[in-house]
Amino acid sequence: MRIYDVTLTISPTLPVWPGDPPVDLHRVSKMEEGEVCNVTRMNISVHTGTHVDAPYHFLAKGKTVETLDLKTLTGRAYVVEISNVDVVTAADIEAADIPPRTKRVLFKTRNSNHWTKNHSQFNTNFVGLSADAAKYLVERGVKLVGVDYLSVAPYEDTIPTHQILLKAGVIIVEGLDLSKISQGRYTFYCLPLKIAKADGAPARAMLIGV
């Protein structure tokens, strides 16, 4: 059984959404200053690094992140590699031969190359999913969609893709590092922090080879 950690490391150099403050980590208790132990505080957006979007992120009356079902966040998943596109469309997904009845789909695109290169500046030219891709995934019965950049939707058109998926109860996982992952079947574990009434939560995510 091999475990693949597909989580981005939360650090001050992790790219954040344009306009957001950078990741802020600071030690408030330091052993080298005579304290009993080291203690770090963090001040971050709940959409930092590898994270989950709850419906409330884009739906004013949507469910919040602590209510998302752990049964959807864990289980069999398919990693599909679509490497040659700027936007993933329904046609791209249809052509990709995802196994029938797949409930969790993780998209590996050229975005994952960023994570092998100490990527620290947000790249607005990332690959996202089009609105028709979102509709297609909902119609196929997909319950969880994962992507390898910090948003599931193209930078210039964030609303439709998010709303279509979130209205249908699809869990969105953003910021996966799939650079070391080959296309195929895995077991996926994505455990987001349980944050009261929040629109999202940072998570740790891993794939296990099947």
Place this chain on the structure above:
Amino acid sequence: MRIYDVTLTISPTLPVWPGDPPVDLHRVSKMEEGEVCNVTRMNISVHTGTHVDAPYHFLAKGKTVETLDLKTLTGRAYVVEISNVDVVTAADIEAADIPPRTKRVLFKTRNSNHWTKNHSQFNTNFVGLSADAAKYLVERGVKLVGVDYLSVAPYEDTIPTHQILLKAGVIIVEGLDLSKISQGRYTFYCLPLKIAKADGAPARAMLIGV
């Protein structure tokens, strides 16, 4: 397959270590004010709620949390109920008949009662593990120890228990809500945030019945 979420909810009423600022969650983007989406920020200690301690928490040259092995953080575990003590000692653990070769032990004590009662004030009278309990667990070959309050060590004597476990490479998981869990065998998944160079990390943790 039944999933039990054993994670505390991160909210402003969650008790924090005496002297620490409370959990700070605030929405910095609000749909009701015309924004495209809701976005929450959080400002918390990495030792908030259900969390993992890395060696660096109590050892000036210890490993930091992003390097902890996911193989230790996930796998078969035993929940042992020790309900009638103020401090868990080696003798208490020895008397508890934990199955041989158990690598992960989670202690359910009277602490778990707090989590059923909207507990919000830190209780310094919580049940912790004595230094001799820590030594006994290390000698047994235990690799992960979980507890149901916010520290593995008694409030008045934090250093020895932490240092003995962390020096031996034992992962400490604190702040588990075991109130709904019966003694017995489970599969445990504890996925902490992957925070660069940190002394700990908040986590989501679940048990699966076997």
